[in-house]
Amino acid sequence: MRDKLEDRLQRAKRQRAEFLRQRGLQHSSVRVNWNKMHQQADLLSRKLARCWRQFLRSRRTTIDLAKRL
Secondary structure, three states, X not given: OXXXXXXXXXXXXXXXXXXXXXXXXXXXXXXXXXXXXXXXXHHHHHHHHHHHHHHHHXXXXXXXXXXXX
């Protein structure tokens, strides 16, 4: 009886440790993806600003822009 209880306790400890390990991995991957997403958003914002400035310098209308695409 006591051995069974100890076995169950050890198994519960292992399962809890595995759960915490998995949870930690998920949180760190979310942080990595979040940082990457922000970097890509910054890059996209710069590209859009550059394209918009170029469009303004060309002195064309948005209709011309739509026709080109």
